[in-house]
Amino acid sequence: MRIKTLKAKIIKNSRNENTIQITINKKFKASVPSGASTGTHEVKAYKKTAKYAVDYLNKHHDHWKNKSFDEFYDLETFENLNLGGNPILALQLTTLKAMSNNKIYKYLNPKSKILPTPLGNVIGGGSHTKLKSSDIQEFLLIPKAKTFKERYLANKHAYKEIKKKLNTKKLTDEGAFIPNISTTETLDFLNNYLQDKVLGIKINLGLDIAASEFYKNKTYNYKNFSKSNKTNKLKKQEQINLVNSWISDYNLKYVEDPLEQEDFRGFSKLDQRALICGDDLITTNIKRLKSAMQQKSINSIIIKPNQIGSLIKTKEIVDFAHSHNIKTIISHRSGETLDSSISHLAVAWKIPYIKTGIFGKERESKLKELLKIENEIKA
Ligand code: PGA
Ligand code: ZN
Numbered sequence: 446m447r448i449k450t451l452k453a454k455i456i457k458n459s460r461n462e463n464t465i466q467i468t469i470n471k472k473f474k475a476s477v478p479s480g481a482s483t484g485t486h487e488v489k490a491y492k493k494t495a496k497y498a499v500d501y502l503n504k505h506h507d508h509w510k511n512k513s514f515d516e517f518y519d520l521e522t523f524e525n526l527n528l529g530g531n532p533i534l535a536l537q538l539t540t541l542k543a544m545s546n547n548k549i550y551k552y553l554n555p556k557s558k559i560l561p562t563p564l565g566n567v568i569g570g571g572s573h574t575k576l577k578s579s580d581i582q583e584f585l586l587i588p589k590a591k592t593f594k595e596r597y598l599a600n601k602h603a604y605k606e607i608k609k610k611l612n613t614k615k616l617t618d619e620g621a622f623i624p625n626i627s628t629t630e631t632l633d634f635l636n637n638y639l640q641d642k643v644l645g646i647k648i649n650l651g652l653d654i655a656a657s658e659f660y661k662n663k664t665y666n667y668k669n670f671s672k673s674n675k676t677n678k679l680k681k682q683e684q685i686n687l688v689n690s691w692i693s694d695y696n697l698k699y700v701e702d703p704l705e706q707e708d709f710r711g712f713s714k715l716d717q718r719a720l721i722c723g724d725d726l727i728t729t730n731i732k733r734l735k736s737a738m739q740q741k742s743i744n745s746i747i748i749k750p751n752q753i754g755s756l757i758k759t760k761e762i763v764d765f766a767h768s769h770n771i772k773t774i775i776s777h778r779s780g781e782t783l784d785s786s787i788s789h790l791a792v793a794w795k796i797p798y799i800k801t802g803i804f805g806k807e808r809e810s811k812l813k814e815l816l817k818i819e820n821e822i823k824a
Contacts, residue, residue: 446544447513453502453532455495459807460618460780463495465532467502467539473547475538475786477531477751478778481618482572482582482655484706484725486733488754491529498532514544517553521757530754537756538786549789550818560593560819561791563812564651564699564774565600565803567607568631569621570669572658573779576615578623579631580667582655585800586639587698590646593819597812599646604803607638618779620805629671636695651699652691653800656684657725660705685714692716701747701774702726712742720745720772729753731762738769745772748796750787763794774798781807785814792818 449470456466456476466476479490491498514520523536545552565586570578588599608622611634615623624631632650639648659666665684670677679687681704688703692715699720704711706725715721724747727733737743746766750759766773773796775787788811791799799815802808 446515446540447511448509448540448543449511451502451506451509453499453506453535455499456782458780458782459805462780464780464782465495465498465535466782467535469539469543473539473543475535475542476782476784477535477538478782478784479531479751479780480749480778481780482658482725484657484728484752486706486725486728486730487752488530490531490751490754492527493529495531498528501528502532502536514540517541517760518757524755524757530751533754534751534756538784541756542786549786550792551821553789553793554795557792557795558822559792559795559797560815560822561775561796561799562587562589563593563596563600563803563815564798564800565604566617566619566621566653566800567600567604567803568611568624568635569617569619570623571655573617573619573621574615574623576623577625577669578617579626579628580659580669581628581631581652582658583619583621583653583701584631584635585651585653585699586803587649587651588643588646589649593815595644595646597816599643599648600803603638603643603648606643607635610634610638616804619777619781620802620808627669627671627675628667632691632695649698650695651697651701651720652703653701653724654688654703655725656702656704657706681708681711685711689714689716692719699745709737709740709742712737713740717744720774722747722772722774724749724776729759729762731758731765734762734766734771738771743771745774747800748773748775749778750790751778759790760794763796767795772797774800776800777802777808777811783807783810785810787811788814788818791815792822
């Protein structure tokens with residue numbers, strides 16, 4: 446593939462923030478998301494601003510004109526650009542789309558056959574809303590079914606039923622409900638709802654606690670803990686005990702960031718019958734994954750390509766994790782665009798889980814792309 450034209454422009458993400466979109470050869474487009482509960486160790490999304498990156502790329506587009514891209518590792522070309530993680534990633538994804546004629550998954554892995562399980566964000570709070578909400582950032586639905594389509598439909602149906610039961614229209618940045626109930630009441634409510642199968646499918650519960658967001662002065666500060674006990678301040682060991690009791694009582698299959706982002710040792714004390722997942726703890730950074738593995742902190746990691754600002758490094762950490770029996774979960778960000786590249790990467794790199802919302806066009810674009818890929822693979 447040869448680059449004939451390269452254009453950058455500003456678009457708005459789902460939170461109405463500026464982000465970058467690249468177009469190559471007039472036909473291939475990619476854009477990148479931004480986080481709200483970003484980890485301290487993430488690369489900066491923009492060295493200056495999205496606007497600065499867009500202007501720079503439009504001024505220097507000649508630099509890439511007539512360059513040809515023949516294989517995945519040619520994308521390394523973009524990595525010495527000093528514009529921040531998001532511009533690099535947008536350039537790499539657009540180029541990959543152009544190289545593959547928009548079929549990234551097939552181009553990277555012609556034999557790919559496995560579709561990920563969606564972790565669907567159904568109720569939420571924390572830093573994903575300004576409204577009074579649960580202390581936990583995301584309550585996630587994990588359906589167990591053979592095909593992606595069945596998993597997708599089960600989550601969608603559960604979302605609609607939960608909406609009726611909660612009778613609320615308030616939504617977080619990721620399209621999850623914000624009911625006016627406490628953290629423990631939310632756990633009880635969902636646990637109760639999920640006792641019955643949905644469309645004949647068992648759905649398990651998972652959480653993204655995003656604990657760094659409410660960790661201050663060595664305590665986990667709950668503001669909306671339970672009906673009788675609104676505020677609750679927990680020391681590290683109390684937080685570990687609480688999360689372990691939730692894992693048993695609610696049969697949690699997945700717990701992301703149950704402790705603050707520097708506590709590698711604390712993570713190792715959590716009940717690994719559930720997937721104990723590092724997001725802010727690892728920030729898609731292989732060095733941090735290696736530290737975590739030495740201390741047996743986790744058995745799974747979140748993969749967010751823009752946390753590390755490089756598609757090459759993202760592939761490296763995915764391969765490393767898989768060869769060391771660490772499960773991977775590729776994830777959207779709270780401020781999303783319509784881009785569905787992560788769906789393709791999940792299939793290409795055999796990533797077993799994808800975390801997205803269930804509702805909202807930016808979330809559904811990822812899910813619908815996977816439905817399309819499943820159909821293509823089956824055909
Ligand atoms: P973010 O949150 O995209 O706002 O960082 C998502 C997450 O914590 O998983
Ligand atoms: Zn997270």
